Amino acid sequence: MPIDHAWVHREMRKKGVPLQLLWVEYREASLSDPQQLRPYQYSQFCERHAKFREQVDASMRQEHRAGEKTFVDYSGMKPMLADRETGEVIEVELFVAVLGASNYTYAKATLTQQRDVFIASMARTFE
8 A cells, every 4th residue: 555655744743643653544544445455564664754754854954163052942742750759740841952063962851931940941051
């Protein structure tokens, strides 16, 4: 059964959508196909999609001089932390900073994204 690579590519841009899940959906769709074409197995599905991505993923390599730039943001995904003593689960923010030249990464879980918390996270980043 042919793979709709454009659909796979669009779905992969969504948060938390792994290629394996898309393969499962593709395989299940093949079961309802009136032509009864056999689906690719997972390894072939991945290889064919990787070849497709090589053709469509345009990227621009950027050079950054050491110490010139730091990229900072909150990840958008909210991990959960559990208190060891009480078992209470808390949703936290994930602060991430990356140095441009080396890709050296600093990450810190915080309770909020408020200004004072952000400033403290920035200070710890540069420490």
